[in-house]
Amino acid sequence: MTTTPAETSTIEDLRPAIEAAGQAHVLSFVGELSSAEVEAFQAQLVSIDWASLPGVIERYRGAATAETTGDLEPAVVCCPCGTPGDVAVDASEARAAGLELIRSGKVAALTVAGGQGTRLGFDGPKGTLPIGPASCRTLFEVFADQLSAASAWAGRPIPWLLMTSPQNHGQTLRFFEERHWLGLDREQVRFFTQGVMPSFCPESGRLLLSNKGTLATNPDGHGGVVRALVGSGELEWLERRGVEHLSYFQVDNPLVPPVDPVFLGAHIGAGGAPSSGQFSSKMVAKADASEKVGVFARRNGQTSVVEYSDLPADVARSTDEHGRLRFEAGSIAIHAASVAFLRSIDEAGESALPFHRAFKKVPHVDLASGERIEPSEPNAVKLERFVFDAIPVADEPMVMRVAREREFAPTKNATGVDSVESAKKLQHDRAAAWLTERGQACPDGCTLELSGEAAWADCAELEYTPRTTPEAGSSAVL
Numbered sequence: 001m002t003t004t005p006a007e008t009s010t011i012e013d014l015r016p017a018i019e020a021a022g023q024a025h026v027l028s029f030v031g032e033l034s035s036a037e038v039e040a041f042q043a044q045l046v047s048i049d050w051a052s053l054p055g056v057i058e059r060y061r062g063a064a065t066a067e068t069t070g071d072l073e074p075a076v077v078c079c080p081c082g083t084p085g086d087v088a089v090d091a092s093e094a095r096a097a098g099l100e101l102i103r104s105g106k107v108a109a110l111t112v113a114g115g116q117g118t119r120l121g122f123d124g125p126k127g128t129l130p131i132g133p134a135s136c137r138t139l140f141e142v143f144a145d146q147l148s149a150a151s152a153w154a155g156r157p158i159p160w161l162l163m164t165s166p167q168n169h170g171q172t173l174r175f176f177e178e179r180h181w182l183g184l185d186r187e188q189v190r191f192f193t194q195g196v197m198p199s200f201c202p203e204s205g206r207l208l209l210s211n212k213g214t215l216a217t218n219p220d221g222h223g224g225v226v227r228a229l230v231g232s233g234e235l236e237w238l239e240r241r242g243v244e245h246l247s248y249f250q251v252d253n254p255l256v257p258p259v260d261p262v263f264l265g266a267h268i269g270a271g272g273a274p275s276s277g278q279f280s281s282k283m284v285a286k287a288d289a290s291e292k293v294g295v296f297a298r299r300n301g302q303t304s305v306v307e308y309s310d311l312p313a314d315v316a317r318s319t320d321e322h323g324r325l326r327f328e329a330g331s332i333a334i335h336a337a338s339v340a341f342l343r344s345i346d347e348a349g350e351s352a353l354p355f356h357r358a359f360k361k362v363p364h365v366d367l368a369s370g371e372r373i374e375p376s377e378p379n380a381v382k383l384e385r386f387v388f389d390a391i392p393v394a395d396e397p398m399v400m401r402v403a404r405e406r407e408f409a410p411t412k413n414a415t416g417v418d419s420v421e422s423a424k425k426l427q428h429d430r431a432a433a434w435l436t437e438r439g440q441a442c443p444d445g446c447t448l449e450l451s452g453e454a455a456w457a458d459c460a461e462l463e464y465t466p467r468t469t470p471e472a473g474s475s476a477v478l
Contacts, residue, residue: 009042009046010042011027011030011038011042011045014042014045014046015027017050017051018045018050021050021054022054022205022206023050023053023206025207025367026209026215028212028367029209029212029213029365030213032212033212037213038213040213041213041214044214044215045215047195047196048198048215053198054205056350056355056383057200057205058205059355060355060357060381060383061200061202061203061205061381071300071301072297072298072306072315072327073297073298074297074298074320074326074328075283075295075296075297075303075329075399076274076298076399077283077329077399077400077401078273078275078398078399078400078401079401080262080266080271081401081403083401084322085322085324086401087272087273087274088272089266089272089273090270090271091271093265093270093271093272094262094263094265094266094273095261095262095265095460095461096261096265096270097268097270097271098261098262098263098264098265098266098268098270099261099265099460101244101245101261101264101265101268102150102158102259102261102264103154103155103156105154105156105241105243106243106244106245107243107246107247107259108158108159108238108243108245108247109143109159109160109246109247109258110160110161110162110163110225110246111143111160111161111162111163111249111250111251111258112222112225112249112250112251112333113125113126113127113140113162113163113168113172113250113251114163114165114167114168114219115251116167116168119412119413119414120411120412120413120414120419121414124171124175125164125171125175126251126252126411127139127140127162127172127251128171128172128175129411131254131411131420131423131427132254132424132427132449132477133424133425133427133428133447133448133449134428134447134448134449134475134476135449135475135477139254139411140175140182140251141179141182142254142452143258144160144183144184144452145182145183145451145452145453145455146257146258146259146455146456147184147188147258147259147452148182148183149452149455149457150258150259150456150460151184151185151188153456153460153462157184157185157187157188158188159188159190159238159241159243160184160188160190160258161190161229161234161238161246162190162191162192163192163225163228163229164191164192164193164194165219166193166194166196169193172191190237192228192229192232193228193232194220194224194225194228195219195224195228196218196219196220197218197220197355197383197384199215199216199217199380199381199382200380200381201379201380201381208362208364209364209365209367210362210363210364210365211365212370216362216363216364216380218383218384219384220383220384220385221356221384221385221386221387222385222386222387223384223385223387223388223389223390224384224385226342226345226346226353226390227346229342229346235342235343239339239343243339244338244339244340245268245277245336245337245338245339246336246337246338246339246342247259247336248334248335248336248387249333249334249335252410252412253333253334253407253408253409253410254409254411254423254427255406255408255409255426255427255430256408257407257455257456257459259459260459261459261460262459263280263282263336263400263402264336266398266400267280267336267398273398273400274396275396275397275398276394276395276396276397276398277338278337278338278341278394278395278396278397279336279341279390279391279393280335280336280337280397280398280399280400281296281331281334281335281336281391281397281398281399281400282334282399282400282401282402282407283296283330283331283332283402284330284332284401284402284404284407285324285325285328285329285330285401285404286325286327286328286329287404289313289316289317289325290316291330292308293308293330293332294306294307294330294331295308295327295328295329296329296330296331296399297327297329302392303391303392303397303399304389304391304392305331305386305388305389305391315327329399329401331388332402332408332410334407335387335388341390345390348393352393353385353386353387353389353390354389355384356383356384356385357381357382358381358382358383358384359378359380359381360378360379360380360381360382361375361378361379361380362375362379362380364379405426405430405433406430408426409422409423409426409427411423427449427450428449430450431449431454431478432448434454434458435448435466435478440466440469442470443470443472443473443474444472444473445472445473446470446472446473446474446475446476447474447476448470448475448476448477449475449476449477449478450477450478451467451478454478466478
């Protein structure tokens with residue numbers, strides 16, 4: 001929904017388009033704004049695609065409704081570890097193919113990093129949260145260290161693209177600058193900003209003002225990454241470099257491997273994986289039927305993600321002949337996508353990645369009085385896109401099983417489930433298991449963490465000697 005008109009457009013230049021869109025009311029208070037406020041408002045107005053706005057509003061007016069589940073079947077899942085009922089994948093063949101992709105410069109990492117750490121009790125971009133149990137490395141540093149090790153192995157820098165938000169872009173950029181790009185090559189790290197969508201009244205279709213010189217907006221969802229990649233020029237930059245595939249993950253999971261050779265190889269169909277190489281996803285077995293994660297399923301014959309809130313309770317609890325949940329394939333927001341496929345998704349527009357509608361309470365300015373209203377009931381439509389809506393559009397999308405304890409440590413809360421403390425424990429547990437697998441004891445009372453080199457060596461099956469031998473009661477980065 002964002003666009004990039006000429007930067008010199010003034011509010012008066014934009015007025016005809018705004019009026020033609022039926023939104024002249026947003027300019028009601030322009031005469032009361034300071035020059036700085038006018039400049040900021042102008043920059044926001046320029047980013048809106050006024051020509052297409054009326055059609056979008058007409059399609060999504062009204063109260064939100066739940067997605068229909070349709071005819072549901074469990075998704076086809078492949079697995080490199082021999083889980084009964086899954087399609088077998090030869091891990092060695094997949095890993096070799098993935099390593100060749102990485103070595104030849106055909107892979108880049110993409111992190112969705114637009115969130116703030118507010119819910120975690122942290123003031124700053126979520127990626128700057130200290131998360132290492134032994135090192136206090138930030139989330140960004142955990143990923144950077146692995147990319148640094150993988151780049152050194154490949155003999156070339158692996159590009160790392162980060163999608164920020166308007167809210168945290170400046171802070172994120174300063175963090176990287178102050179920490180000298182976390183040891184990576186400056187040109188290796190690329191930033192682009194997520195788009196936003198204006199909120200509007202479902203009855204009138206009018207956009208809301210959060211103050212007299214600002215539209216009420218919300219981030220356009222992780223599905224906005226496709227449009228943002230194109231609009232920023234980063235997708236073209238990738239194409240010029242010969243990058244063919246993106247390894248996509250969200251910033252709040254310190255266990256995710258930024259570039260996983262087995263997954264990337266399976267993504268392009270190596271090792272017998274049922275994949276076209278357009279769009280692939282990782283899954284973990286749900287902890288229980290009530291876990292609040294979307295699930296991969298075949299809906300009306302097409303692989304897709306069904307939100308947990310849209311899955312009927314009896315369906316969520318149903319089990320198969322192995323005693324597992326029939327719909328156990330939990331989505332953990334780790335994907336691989338071809339650059340060519342993302343280009344086609346952008347060109348298809350809303351037919352490929354539709355908006356999802358939510359009915360929310362949005363504070364706004366009363367047009368008659370100019371006073372700010374804090375609504376007690378939902379009063380506005382918010383729109384966002386989901387990246388996993390690309391799955392049913394892809395030819396033969398793949399879903400691959402991975403071990404929860406090795407790859408999934410969501411960091412969404414300050415304490416309790418899926419929290420900072422649980423993510424730190426999961427990192428320690430993974431490092432302890434890694435040590436045990438190599439015949440070394442895990443001393444009592446120690447706190448362990450894998451270094452970026454160790455994590456990459458584990459993924460790539462490379463020889464690696466731990467940096468240190470942990471002692472009882474100590475903290476160690478292996």
